[in-house]
Amino acid sequence: MSISSTLGGRRGVLAAVATVVLLVLGGGLVARALTAPGPPPQPDSSQAVAAPATPSTSASGRPTPATAPTAAEAPDPDFGVLMAPSAPVALRIPSIHLATKGLVELGIGTRGELEAPKDFQRAGWYAAGPTPGEFGPAVIAGHVDSTLGPAVFYHLGALKKGAQVMVDRKDGSTATFVVDRVARYPKAHFPTSEVYADTGGRAELRLITCGGDIDRRSGHYLDNVVAYAHLVQGA
Amino acid sequence: MSITTKLGTATLGSALLLTLGAGMAQAATVADGNTMATLRPVALNGVKASGTAMVTVNGNRIDVTMAASGLLPDSPHAAHIHFGADARNECPQASDDKDGSGTLNTTEGGPAYGPIVVSLTKTGDTSPKSGLAVDRFDTAPGGKISYERGSITVSPDVAQAITDGKSVVVVHGVDHNNDGKYDGDTKSDLDPSLPTEATDPAICGVLAAAPAGGVQxxxxxxxxxxxxxxxxxxxxxxxxxxxxxxxxxxxxxxxx
Structure with missing residues (x-):
């Protein structure tokens, strides 16, 4: 056995190992590219406009006031169903097969924007705002995808008007919302007031994720998809 | 050997390419002057009410909307924006009950939220002088308030305090004995002609900047x-x- 043939043998083994590694890496990438779910669904424009407001009825579960105002006083503002504050723990949207537990708390970032969850597979809620079911706009955000594939809110763009959204809360209750509309906005023209501002009394919910095309330079999506919903039942 | 090196380079290269998608932070979005407060029951006072308030700051002018539910119906509910440079700039806690009465009155809340800086009256003056102008506050028909008032002028300090998240919205009026009206032997610490029920803090929330712009x-x-x-x-x-x-x-x- 000469030194050169030993070396040659070692190089042969190295090459064989390299072959296996390359095949696994390459094959994996090709397989993933071919089986990748493709771009996430986007809401079509018909979903962006709410259906004409239907007068809320006692069917909404709102308790009838014991003393109905009879005089010509200012009419009772109708806030619909309201729940006591309680943090959200899980989110369920059967129509798009979304169910996620362990919602994380989100704060505000350095530019005043809502922070995104650090974990791609977890949704988060804006913890300084109202809890889902409470007065005002509760906000839940989640990633549409990670750098590798679909994330927790991948299907959010497929959500339709009228769909039910359930939020399970820490106190054991469930807040049930109905989707009013789903819209897509360029982040450069994000309707801050519409999404985050006071709802005039109702308990509402905003679900936010990314949409549209991706900016290759920044690595971020150019649009946000926002679903607007209001509370119909709290128990 | 050269193959090993090439393999290493290829792996490093692919790793770099794969992380391209992760990317950097996007350009800043401009925040507007929206602040919001989630109004929740004041400690010890046992009011099952809640609400929201939103204050938009434009220079020295503010626009205010407020909604609340579960308050004592058809009774005036004084509502204010409070701020004090020396205050804790938060809602009062049970430990603020200095006289040990088991409830919190407006003065006991002072160390938490400071003095009145804006009176959220429906008409007329909005200065602290109108803090107890009971005839100009919302009377909460059905226990509900739906309030909106624009272009209230405030001092630069107050505008800044609101923007900085240091001001507190308080709605007053607590029916401690649940008899449907403000009464009782204890007089208000603010105005002895009123029962303390009329002025005790009911619901409270700190105004803080709402999120602005898109989410990554x-x-x-x-x-x-x-x-x-x-x-x-x-x-x-x-x-x-x-x-x-x-x-x-x-x-x-x-x-x-």
Whole structure:
């Protein structure tokens, strides 16, 4: 056995190992590219406009006031169903097969924007705002995808008007919302007031994720998809 | 050896390409002057009410909307924005009950939220002087308040305090004995002609900047170009495998 043939043998083994590694890496990438779910669904424009407001009825579960105002006083503002504050723990949207537990708390970032969850597979809620079911706009955000594939809110763009959204809360209750509309906005023209501002009394919910095309330079999506919903039942 | 080096380079290269999607932070979005407060029951006072308030600051003018539910119906509810440079700038806690009465009155809340800086009256003056102008506050028909008032002038200090998240919205009026009206022997610490029920703090919330602009909720892993990239990269690696495989086969043959 000469030194050169030993070396040659070692190089042969190295090459064989390299072959296996390359095949696994390459094959994996090709397989993933071919089986990748493709771009996430986007809401079509018909979903962006709410259906004409239907007068809320006692069917909404709102308790009838014991003393109905009879005089010509200012009419009772109708806030619909309201729940006591309680943090959200899980989110369920059967129509798009979304169910996620362990919602994380989100704060505000350095530019005043809502922070995104650090974990791609977890949704988060804006913890300084109202809890889902409470007065005002509760906000839940989640990633549409990670750098590798679909994330927790991948299907959010497929959500339709009228769909039910359930939020399970820490106190054991469930807040049930109905989707009013789903819209897509360029982040450069994000309707801050519409999404985050006071709802005039109702308990509402905003679900936010990314949409549209991706900016290759920044690595971020150019649009946000926002679903607007209001509370119909709290128990 | 050279193959090992090439393999290393290829792996490093693919790792770099794969992380391209992760990207950097996007350009700033401009925050407007929206602040919001979630109004919740004041400690010890046992009011099952809640609400929201939103204050938009434009220079020295503020626009206010407020909604609340569960308050004592058809009774005036004084509502204010409080701020004190020396205050804790928060809602009062049970430990603020200095006289040990088991409830919190407005003065006991002072160390938490400071003095009145804006009176949220429906008409007329909005200065602290109108703090107890009971005839000009919302009377909460059905226990509900739906309030809106624009262009209230405030001092630069107050505007700044609101923007900085240091001001507190308080709605007063607590029916401690649940008899449907403000009464009782204890007089208000603010105005002895009123029972303390009329002025005790009911619900409270700190005004804080609402989020502004879009949210970065994507990694880009399912956007189409990445698939093309993965396909090309994977194809390249497989081609390389053909090369190293041939080399290994040749070496194996040589040994035989």
């Amino acid at each position: 909720t994507g990694g880009g892993g399912t956007s189409t170009p990445d698939n093309t990239l993965a396909l090309a990269l994977g194809g390249g690696l497989i081609l390389a495998a053909v090369g190293t495989g041939a080399f290994a086969a040749r070496k194996a043959t040589n040994r035989l």
